[in-house]
Amino acid sequence: MAETVLRVFRGDASGGALTDYKVPVAPGMVVLDALHYIQGHLAPDLAVRWNCKAGKCGSCSAEVNGRPRLTCKTRMDELPKDEPIVVMPMKSFPKIKDLVTDVSWNYRVNKKIPPFQPRPGADWKISQLDVDRVQEFRKCIECFLCQNVCHVLRDHDKKEQFAGPRFFVRVAGLEMHPLDGANRVGLLKDELGLGFCNITKCCTEVCPESIHITDNAIIPLKERVVDEFYDPLTMLFRKMRGPSEKRNQAG
Amino acid sequence: MTTNYEVREHDVLIIGAGGAGLRAAIEALAQGASVGVVCKSLLGKAHTVMAEGGIAAAMANVDPADNWKVHFRDTMSGGKFLNNWRMAQLHALEAPDRVRELEQWGALFDRTENGAILQRAFGGHTFKRLCHVGDRTGLELIRTLQDRGVQQGVDCYMECTVTRLLVENGRFAGAFAYWRENGRFIVFKAKAVVIATGGIGKAWSVTSNSWEYTGDGMALAYEAGAELMDMEFVQFHPTGMVWPPGVQGILVTEAVRGEGGILRNKLGERFMEKYDPKRMELSTRDVVARSIYTEVREGRGTEHGGAYLDISHKPAEYVKKKLPSMYHQFKELADVDITKEPMEVGPTCHYMMGGIRVEAETGQSSMPGIFAAGECAAGLHGANRLGGNSLSDLLVFGRRAGMAAAALAKQTAYSSLDNAQMQNAERELLAPFSNKGESPYAIHRDLQTVMQSLVGIYRNAEDLERALNELQMFKARAAAATVEGSRMYNPGWHLVGELKSMLIIAEAVTKSAMARTESRGAHSRIDYPDLDKAWGQKHNIIVQENGEVVRRELPIPPMPDDLKEVLAAQQ
Numbered sequence: 024m025a026e027t028v029l030r031v032f033r034g035d036a037s038g039g040a041l042t043d044y045k046v047p048v049a050p051g052m053v054v055l056d057a058l059h060y061i062q063g064h065l066a067p068d069l070a071v072r073w074n075c076k077a078g079k080c081g082s083c084s085a086e087v088n089g090r091p092r093l094t095c096k097t098r099m100d101e102l103p104k105d106e107p108i109v110v111m112p113m114k115s116f117p118k119i120k121d122l123v124t125d126v127s128w129n130y131r132v133n134k135k136i137p138p139f140q141p142r143p144g145a146d147w148k149i150s151q152l153d154v155d156r157v158q159e160f161r162k163c164i165e166c167f168l169c170q171n172v173c174h175v176l177r178d179h180d181k182k183e184q185f186a187g188p189r190f191f192v193r194v195a196g197l198e199m200h201p202l203d204g205a206n207r208v209g210l211l212k213d214e215l216g217l218g219f220c221n222i223t224k225c226c227t228e229v230c231p232e233s234i235h236i237t238d239n240a241i242i243p244l245k246e247r248v249v250d251e252f253y254d255p256l257t258m259l260f261r262k263m264r265g266p267s268e269k270r271n272q273a274g
Numbered sequence: 275m276t277t278n279y280e281v282r283e284h285d286v287l288i289i290g291a292g293g294a295g296l297r298a299a300i301e302a303l304a305q306g307a308s309v310g311v312v313c314k315s316l317l318g319k320a321h322t323v324m325a326e327g328g329i330a331a332a333m334a335n336v337d338p339a340d341n342w343k344v345h346f347r348d349t350m351s352g353g354k355f356l357n358n359w360r361m362a363q364l365h366a367l368e369a370p371d372r373v374r375e376l377e378q379w380g381a382l383f384d385r386t387e388n389g390a391i392l393q394r395a396f397g398g399h400t401f402k403r404l405c406h407v408g409d410r411t412g413l414e415l416i417r418t419l420q421d422r423g424v425q426q427g428v429d430c431y432m433e434c435t436v437t438r439l440l441v442e443n444g445r446f447a448g449a450f451a452y453w454r455e456n457g458r459f460i461v462f463k464a465k466a467v468v469i470a471t472g473g474i475g476k477a478w479s480v481t482s483n484s485w486e487y488t489g490d491g492m493a494l495a496y497e498a499g500a501e502l503m504d505m506e507f508v509q510f511h512p513t514g515m516v517w518p519p520g521v522q523g524i525l526v527t528e529a530v531r532g533e534g535g536i537l538r539n540k541l542g543e544r545f546m547e548k549y550d551p552k553r554m555e556l557s558t559r560d561v562v563a564r565s566i567y568t569e570v571r572e573g574r575g576t577e578h579g580g581a582y583l584d585i586s587h588k589p590a591e592y593v594k595k596k597l598p599s600m601y602h603q604f605k606e607l608a609d610v611d612i613t614k615e616p617m618e619v620g621p622t623c624h625y626m627m628g629g630i631r632v633e634a635e636t637g638q639s640s641m642p643g644i645f646a647a648g649e650c651a652a653g654l655h656g657a658n659r660l661g662g663n664s665l666s667d668l669l670v671f672g673r674r675a676g677m678a679a680a681a682l683a684k685q686t687a688y689s690s691l692d693n694a695q696m697q698n699a700e701r702e703l704l705a706p707f708s709n710k711g712e713s714p715y716a717i718h719r720d721l722q723t724v725m726q727s728l729v730g731i732y733r734n735a736e737d738l739e740r741a742l743n744e745l746q747m748f749k750a751r752a753a754a755a756t757v758e759g760s761r762m763y764n765p766g767w768h769l770v771g772e773l774k775s776m777l778i779i780a781e782a783v784t785k786s787a788m789a790r791t792e793s794r795g796a797h798s799r800i801d802y803p804d805l806d807k808a809w810g811q812k813h814n815i816i817v818q819e820n821g822e823v824v825r826r827e828l829p830i831p832p833m834p835d836d837l838k839e840v841l842a843a844q845q
Contacts, residue, residue, distance in 0.1 A: 035762065051518020051607065063715040067766030068759030072316075074484040077524045078603065079413065080319045096606055119455055120763040127432075130317065130424075138425045139380030147377060148389030154382050158407065161382060161414060165318055200380065 024048065027099065029057050030107040031069070035120045042066075043107060048099050054110065055083050055094040058122070070121035078231065081166030085122050086111040091168040091229045113171040115180075126167055132186045135214055139197055142204035153201040160196035160240060162232045165189065169226035169236060175219045186215035188226035188236045195240035198247070212248045217241070279696065280460040284310035284429070285683035286676070287449060287464035289436050289491055292320035293412075293665060294648025295470035296419035296428075297372075297672030298679065302468075303426045305680035310462060311423070312431045312451060314486050318420045321472050321484050322668065325412025326527035326599065328394060328404030329669070330662030331369035335390040337401035342366040343840045344400050349663060350841060352398040352558050353627075353656020354795040355810060356504065359833045360634035361654040365663070365670050372669035373405050381418040383407055395532045398558040398660040409527045409599045415665055434460065436490070437771050438699040439467065439498040439644065440691055446498065446643030447689035450699040454768065457761020459700060463691060465683035468637070468675045469495055469630060469646040470668075474508075474783075477776045478623035478730075479722035482514055482525035488772035489779035491650040495630045496778060500641040502816040503652040503828070505779070506786035506797045507627035509659055510731050512562035514622025516580035521607045523622040526583065526600060528661040530617075531555040533596050535585040537566070538616070539574035545581070560658040560796045563621040567731050570620065580620035586613055621731060625664065627655040627796065628786070631815065631828075637675030643682065647675040657795025706770045707761075711754030714769040721748050721776060729784050734800045738788040745781050752777055781823045786814040789825055 024047045033042045044065050046057045058071050073083040076095045083094045088102060088109055102108050116124035169188035175181050194207050194215070211217045226236045234240070250257065286302040288295045291313035302309045313320065332345040345366035350357050373391065377383065383405050384392040393402045407414040424430075433454040440448040440461075449462045471491025475483025496502055513526040531537075537555050539545050549565040550557035557565075566581045576582055585593055590613035594601050597612070604610040604617055630639050630646035632653060637645045648668045655663060706714075728741035752774060757767040792806035793799050815826040833841075 049519045052520040053607070056520045062765055063713075063719070067713050067715055067757060067769075068764045070763040070765065074315055074319045074486065075321070075324050076484070077324060077482075077521075078606070079410070079599065080323045080484070082316065082319050098607070123763050125455075126316070130432075133421075134424055138421055141378055147374075149382070149385055150389055151385040154385055157382055161407075161417065162410065164323075164413065197380070200382065203380075 027104065028107040029061065030109045031058070031061070031121070032111045033069070033121055034118070036118045039118075041109065052099045053095055054087055054092070054097040054099065054108065057099065057108070058094060058110070070119070070123045072123045079164060081164030081231075084113055084166045084168050084171065086113060091172050093166055093168070093231050096231060113167065115171045115173075115177045116167070128182055129165070129167055129170060129189065132190050133193070135186075135210070136190065136194060136197070137205050137207060137210070139200060139203055140205040141202050145202045147202070149201050157196050157199050157201070159234055160192045160199070162234055163189065163192050164232060166231060168229045168231065172225045172229045174223065174225065181216065181219060184216040185219045188220075188241065190215060191217065191220070191244055192234060192236055192240045195244055198244065208247050208251045211244055212252055217244060217248060280458065281463060282310060282460065283463045283688065284308050285465050286679045287312065287462050287467045288470060289449070289467060289494070290320065290470035290472065290648070291317055291430065292322035292470060292472055292648065293415055293419060293668030294672035294675070295320070295468065296416070296423050297669050298468040298470060298647055298676030299423050299428045300419065300426060301673045301676030302680040303423075303428060305677060307680035307683050310429045310431060310464070312434050312436055312449070312462070314433065314435050314454075316432050317430055318416055320416060321487060322412045322416045322665070324482070324484065324525065325415070325665055326409040326525065327396060327529040327532060328406030328411045328662050329369070329373055329415070329665040330396065330399060330403050330660065331373045331405055331666055332366060332401075332403060333370045333373065333391060333393065333405065335386055336393040340401035340403060343843070345369070345403065346837075347841055348399050349654070349660060350656070352658055352660040354658060354805070355656065356794065356813070356830070357656030358634055358653035359837055361671070363837060364634060364674070365654055365666060368670045369666040372666065372673065376415065376418050376669070379418050379422045381414050383414070394529065395556060396661045397528055397531065397553070397556045397562065399662065404532070404662040406529070408595070409529050409597050411665065431460070435768065435771065436494060437703060438695070439494050440695050441498050442689040442692060444642065445689070446641065448691050450696055452703060454763055457764065457767070459703075461691065461696060463688050465686040465688060466643050466645060466679035468679050469644065469650055470648045470672065471650050473626035473649045474776065474779045475623045476772075477721060477725045477780045479726040480514065480523040481623040482511055482523055483623065488776050490772065490775045491646065492629055493775035493778045495639055495641065495644055495646060496782070496816070496818055498641055498644060499818065500639040500644050501631040502629060502782055503631035503813050504628035504657075504786070505782040505816055506790050506814060507657050507795060508623065508783060509559055509625035509627060509796050510563045510621040511624035512559055512566055512621055513583055513619035515608065516618050516620040517578035518608060524603065524607070525622065525624070526617060526619050527597070528559070530583060530585050530597060530600060533585065534588055535583050536587075537562070538582045538584065539569045540576050540582075541574055543574070545569050545574070558658055559661065563731055564798060566619070567621055576618045578618055580618045582616035583619045584616035586615060625649065625659055627657065627659055628652045628783075635674065636678035637671055638678060643686070645675040645679045647671040657797060703771070706755055706757040706767060709754050709756040711751060711756045714752070714755040714757070714766060714773050717748055717751050717755060718769060718773055718776075721773070721780065725780055729780070729787060732798050732800050733787050735788065738784055741784045742781070742788070745777060745784065749777050778823065782816040785823055785825050786816060789814055
């Protein structure tokens with residue numbers, strides 16, 4: 024059977040190094056299979072986070088040859104055969120051990136987002152067309168690869184001011200829900216820091232669910248912020264009338 | 275001694291954050307209880323996320339003739355009448371409300387033309403009954419419950435593993451656990467616990483289950499003194515991927531057949547005509563799994579030992595719309611375009627019908643203070659589960675267990691915790707660091723091989739006997755298993771504990787399978803190929819006695835006349 028070398032980061036928050044492991048390659052094998060082989064035969068304490076190995080849970084995110092990927096969907100036969108496959112933990116999150124990072128920040132951000140609030144008197148008849156638009160956002164498996172690759176988080180570490188693409192997708196799913204009555208536009212502008220995004224589309228490129236994060240979630244949300252806060256006519260109108268009813272509800 | 279551990283108190287402790295655990299948490303919170311949810315993985319990653327096809331609920335949106343009575347009949351008949359009839363009744367009655375509730379919490383299902391929730395056909399269901407979101411219904415369900423729970427204020431202990439339930443004066447008192455991240459111990463004091471840890475698929479080598487499915491909750495309850503029931507009934511889903519080897523066992527949703535997929539053998543024969551001409555591909559899972567297995571065994575299998583499942587006669591856009599995950603799964607992992615060519619599929623270990631014996635109304639086990647819901651509980655599905663009845667099970671009985679656990683907690687005070695039990699739990703967890711045995715991974719592989727080859731779809735006395743002998747040897751090896759490295763996020767160490775759970779449950783399955791000298795639902799004995807009326811009247815019960823796995827029998831209580839009439843109406 025053919026063999027290949029996996030060059031895997033071993034270490035923790037205090038430091039670490041790349042370690043080489045020789046792994047037999049079977050047809051159709053994915054990088055996560057290779058990591059399991061290492062655990063099972065060479066290094067039983069290799070820390071890897073994974074659950075379903077079927078691309079549905081979004082647990083096994085890592086950087087394979089420098090590219091953020093789900094290791095369960097990264098086929099060995101699509102990577103160069105004559106050089107080691109380098110597997111690193113996601114860079115934007117604090118290291119715990121080996122390929123496992125501390126993603127708890129994401130769960131804290133999520134708590135800030137007001138939940139779905141059905142409009143009073145909703146009759147729960149919804150057209151498939153309206154559902155389709157929102158279902159795209161609800162496909163998200165929370166692999167956090169978009170968070171990992173976003174330069175606002177990766178290079179500038181603005182975790183306190185900026186929620187990241189994952190949560191713009193989540194807010195988009197709520198805001199565009201045909202029966203939702205809450206307003207999260209003020210939250211997007213202030214607490215979630217939507218303005219930091221300068222639509223470089225890196226998030227969209229790495230999304231394993233092919234969600235059009237920038238085009239379908241972020242840009243429409245930016246438009247809503249502009250409409251509500253920066254439209255000169257609305258601003259004038261608001262000065263004359265006081266804050267809008269909808270924003271009061273959300274506050 | 276207790277002061278040495280991090281201690282947390284909750285009225286209700288919930289182990290497991292899949293659909294059942296989260297639904298229980300939401301209900302217990304609504305009853306005013308303080309709730310802690312402990313889960314082995316991150317929130318939102320539990321096995322529920324992998325459920326594909328839908329939630330069965332007789333909402334009659336597509337087939338107006340549907341109602342709870344038909345759903346009840348389908349469930350009982352699919353389970354070969356071994357089901358707890360009261361659970362089957364409650365399930366059929368309450369599932370529609372649980373689905374509507376999800377929608378009110380933000381879930382978005384596929385729609386009918388007039389804007390109602392769309393329902394699809396599935397095996398064993400008389401009518402189109404499965405509410406769904408393409409083929410990612412489980413993700414929609416878990417995300418909805420996760421967000422609801424978080425907003426209601428549930429405390430979640432992520433990547434935290436319970437290794438022992440603490441018992442005082444014959445009732446539940448708390449739980450001993452460790453954090454994966456640093457291996458430190460944590461003790462939960464609680465008045466009631468809801469176990470919602472799912473199944474045991476990882477004891478078999480070909481399985482659709484995630485790593486978490488190691489039977490922990492069933493083993494915890496068993497060790498605390500609760501009874502397990504009907505453990506011989508392990509469902510092999512007819513359609514898992516068979517090629518390439520790395521993806522073997524990954525689920526191919528029944529929705530492929532629900533949407534019109536056709537099974538053929540290598541000769542091109544639509545073989546379900548032989549096995550169930552009436553229901554064909556939409557026969558129950560036990561029947562379809564055995565049919566594929568038989569085709570392969572008799573030499574009519576595909577190149578890689580499976581059957582062909584073909585949906586390519588449907589328009590490509592329709593397939594991509596209704597089965598998007600399947601389309602991508604085959605395209606990316608197997609280089610197969612399912613809109614143009616057939617899939618290769620074969621049986622994969624999928625679901626545990628047996629589990630912790632519970633009361634129908636409350637989900638309480640035979641041990642006071644210990645509740646169970648979802649896959650780890652037994653009763654609803656009898657000898658074979660219908661597709662779609664699992665997600666509804668989680669919602670209906672998760673809610674009921676959460677409600678009953680909160681009610682019990684209201685009338686109960688915290689018990690003091692027994693130092694000796696905690697020290698034993700600690701000693702057991704630390705032993706692998708000083709043991710001189712072998713890697714737990716090697717033992718796990720051998721266990722999977724034995725369960726796959728000897729306790730699979732077809733069973734016989736000789737194989738089961740051999741399996742029991744092997745299991746005794748595995749137990750000795752597992753007790754001496756050794757780990758490398760530190761307590762920090764150490765998967766080898768974690769596997770030692772899971773191996774113990776798997777071995778208990780594997781023995782329970784094997785002993786029950788040996789005793790049941792008949793074939794019923796998912797339990798097929800080559801040496802006893804027929805239904806045995808006497809066995810239709812009783813459950814197998816497993817309890818711990820002097821540290822041994824002991825089997826007993828429990829008669830099924832007589833069904834009340836009104837339900838008998840509901841069943842009779844079918845004929």
